[in-house]
Amino acid sequence: MLRKMLKYDIKAMAQTFLPFYAVILIMSVLNSIFINFDWLYGIVGGSTILVGLFIALGVTTLVLIVTQFYKNVLGDQGYLTNTLPVSVDTIICSKLISAALWICLSGIVAMIVGFILLCSVSPLTFSDVWQAASSLFGQIFDAIFAVLGGEFQILFVLLWILLMVLIVLAAIANDILHFYCAMSCSQLRPFSKNRIAASFIAYIIINIPLSVLTGLVFSCMALVSDRFQNFFAGLAPETLFTVALFTVAAIFVAMDILLYLPTRYILKNKLNLE
Amino acid sequence: MNDTMDMIQGGSVSQKAVLQVNSLCKSYGNHPVLEGVGFTIPRGRIVGLLGPNGCGKSTLMKLISGLTQPDSGEILIDGVLPSKQTKSMISYLPERTYLNDWMKIKDILNLFSDFYADFDLERAKAMLSDLNISADSKLKTMSKGTKEKVQLILVMSRRAHLYLLDEPIGGVDPAAREYILNTILKNFEETSSILISTHLIQDVETIFDQVLFLNHGKIVINGEVDEIRSTYGKSIDGLFREVFKC
Amino acid sequence: MTWSFDDNLPIYLQIIRILKSDLARGKYQPGEKLPAVRELALEAGVNPNTMQKALAELERDGLVKSQRTAGRFVTEDKEKIMEISKTLAYDEIAKMVENISSLGYEKKDILQLLERYLAEQEA
Numbered sequence: 156m157l158r159k160m161l162k163y164d165i166k167a168m169a170q171t172f173l174p175f176y177a178v179i180l181i182m183s184v185l186n187s188i189f190i191n192f193d194w195l196y197g198i199v200g201g202s203t204i205l206v207g208l209f210i211a212l213g214v215t216t217l218v219l220i221v222t223q224f225y226k227n228v229l230g231d232q233g234y235l236t237n238t239l240p241v242s243v244d245t246i247i248c249s250k251l252i253s254a255a256l257w258i259c260l261s262g263i264v265a266m267i268v269g270f271i272l273l274c275s276v277s278p279l280t281f282s283d284v285w286q287a288a289s290s291l292f293g294q295i296f297d298a299i300f301a302v303l304g305g306e307f308q309i310l311f312v313l314l315w316i317l318l319m320v321l322i323v324l325a326a327i328a329n330d331i332l333h334f335y336c337a338m339s340c341s342q343l344r345p346f347s348k349n350r351i352a353a354s355f356i357a358y359i360i361i362n363i364p365l366s367v368l369t370g371l372v373f374s375c376m377a378l379v380s381d382r383f384q385n386f387f388a389g390l391a392p393e394t395l396f397t398v399a400l401f402t403v404a405a406i407f408v409a410m411d412i413l414l415y416l417p418t419r420y421i422l423k424n425k426l427n428l429e
Numbered sequence: 430m431n432d433t434m435d436m437i438q439g440g441s442v443s444q445k446a447v448l449q450v451n452s453l454c455k456s457y458g459n460h461p462v463l464e465g466v467g468f469t470i471p472r473g474r475i476v477g478l479l480g481p482n483g484c485g486k487s488t489l490m491k492l493i494s495g496l497t498q499p500d501s502g503e504i505l506i507d508g509v510l511p512s513k514q515t516k517s518m519i520s521y522l523p524e525r526t527y528l529n530d531w532m533k534i535k536d537i538l539n540l541f542s543d544f545y546a547d548f549d550l551e552r553a554k555a556m557l558s559d560l561n562i563s564a565d566s567k568l569k570t571m572s573k574g575t576k577e578k579v580q581l582i583l584v585m586s587r588r589a590h591l592y593l594l595d596e597p598i599g600g601v602d603p604a605a606r607e608y609i610l611n612t613i614l615k616n617f618e619e620t621s622s623i624l625i626s627t628h629l630i631q632d633v634e635t636i637f638d639q640v641l642f643l644n645h646g647k648i649v650i651n652g653e654v655d656e657i658r659s660t661y662g663k664s665i666d667g668l669f670r671e672v673f674k675c
Numbered sequence: 676m677t678w679s680f681d682d683n684l685p686i687y688l689q690i691i692r693i694l695k696s697d698l699a700r701g702k703y704q705p706g707e708k709l710p711a712v713r714e715l716a717l718e719a720g721v722n723p724n725t726m727q728k729a730l731a732e733l734e735r736d737g738l739v740k741s742q743r744t745a746g747r748f749v750t751e752d753k754e755k756i757m758e759i760s761k762t763l764a765y766d767e768i769a770k771m772v773e774n775i776s777s778l779g780y781e782k783k784d785i786l787q788l789l790e791r792y793l794a795e796q797e798a
Binding site: 156159162163166167170227231232233234235236237238239240241242344345424425426427428429 | 457458491494495496497498513514516517519521523525526527528529531536540543544545
């Protein structure tokens with residue numbers, strides 16, 4: 156059922172995002188042509204439009220993620236969504252995954268645009284930039300190798316990449332679930348008189364324990380690292396780095412769960428559509 | 430038809446009513462909406478849920494459909510408590526328009542086929558083409574009245590156990606009303622039951638076999654239409670006007 | 676268009692009356708197959724169960740016969756249908772007589788009035 160649901164949730168946002176991406180990519184290609192021909196007006200105009208488009212993309216992404224959930228689950232469309240023979244988990248996960256997918260795609264589009272512009276700024280060709288980029292990453296890895304010394308293991312690098320991807324995804328999920336949780340609070344009795352205002356206030360209120368929690372955990376870590384300096388000193392640098400990544404990932408995942416559970420509870424037991 | 434009905438009601442299937450509601454209570458804050466509502470709907474019935482605006486009809490529908498949870502009491506759909514399973518057995522037409530703006534007719538048809546195993550796609554297509562609505566028409570550009578008809582077609586194209594129609598004829602013109610009532614009657618099957626809420630009873634009461642009067646969160650009358658007519662010597666509409674006199 | 680019903684009588688009784696007058700005026704000929712319950716219910720704009728009840732009543736009176744697989748047929752007994760026509764006509768006359776009596780006419784005057792009326796209509 157999740158697959159079926161995802162199909163419609165992804166499609167709902169594709170209607171807005173795909174044309175947007177097309178316009179941005181066309182604009183960046185145009186801009187790089189202007190740069191190549193040294194046409195000042197074109198460069199200034201094109202860059203301005205491009206910057207504007209990016210701001211618009213950011214805002215649109217945010218607005219769509221919020222409105223898609225609000226309209227489709229808590230608004231009139233909720234009468235259909237919440238009476239489909241699927242679990243609340245399927246509904247939330249489908250919305251979450253599709254929103255995360257579009258954020259990632261927007262990020263990828265941004266990188267492609269950066270790449271296109273980078274190529275046109277200098278008289279370099281695409282392959283030059285590619286080579287420069289890969290040599291840069293090579294140097295970063297060399298530096299890591301140098302710090303870690305000879306005992307370097309490829310498994311660690313794979314684990315780190317995995318953990319970093321997890322952290323990025325969990326952080327994205329965190330932002331999305333923060334919105335979902337805040338909007339779900341508007342279903343609760345005393346707040347449901349003014350749902351939109353309630354959502355805004357809930358967003359801010361939820362933010363407080365979240366930032367306290369992150370702050371607390373990170374400062375605890377610092378404390379622990381001070382107290383047990385000897386213990387950590389005894390660890391190999393790669394182990395220390397892994398532990399750090401694990402901790403950050405765990406904090407984000409824990410916060411995701413903390414935001415997910417109340418959302419789930421409200422949608423399941425306290426739904427109160429207008 | 431009589432034979433099938435006898436068979437069903439005599440057989441083990443009908444031992445469980447399509448819908449059974451027991452001492453159901455629901456309040457919003459300090460305001461009680463339903464206070465101990467109880468009734469049974471056997472198979473093969475068209476039942477009218479009648480009452481003035483704000484008497485709790487929609488809340489009752491939401492509770493049965495599983496959109497809202499009761500404070501106390503019990504709802505059984507074919508013997509099953511509201512759940513994912515009962516959602517696949519109930520076809521619910523809410524008062525609100527729930528269609529997605531980005532969708533075309535074919536998208537919403539696909540959605541219903543994807544999620545409801547009992548959705549009869551061919552039947553839905555036939556009814557849509559009767560209204561000259563093509564699969565490529567966009568929901569966004571449709572009038573409110575057309576959207577309501579599309580929604581009714583979707584709901585009535587399912588082969589559900591229980592249909593919940595919340596104010597299907599509220600605020601529509603007489604021609605649309607006739608279309609809606611015809612669509613309901615045409616698709617009604619003896620193996621299921623239909624619960625229709627309305628506060629406009631005239632012209633509609635002939636399609637009910639049973640009516641429930643809901644007032645101030647309580648069922649005040651529950652009976653067969655023809656029995657009520659002969660007992661009280663007046664139409665359901667007349668009785669309604671008397672019971673709910675302001 | 677759906678049939679129209681009075682407020683104060685059970686609907687199935689009114690359906691019976693309408694169907695009987697349909698038989699009397701030959702809308703359905705003796706021996707003819709009747710439409711299915713669902714179709715009739717749709718035409719009348721009533722619940723199929725109510726239509727079913729009305730037809731069962733007609734069946735009990737011997738006006739229609741149901742054959743398990745083939746459906747429902749109007750009786751071939753023309754006399755029975757004549758009888759229905761007569762009963763319905765009597766009902767109408769009874770109503771008329773009552774109405775005219777309430778205007779203060781004696782019974783013997785009513786017949787006179789009726790004769791005069793019919794003669795005037797013919798002229």
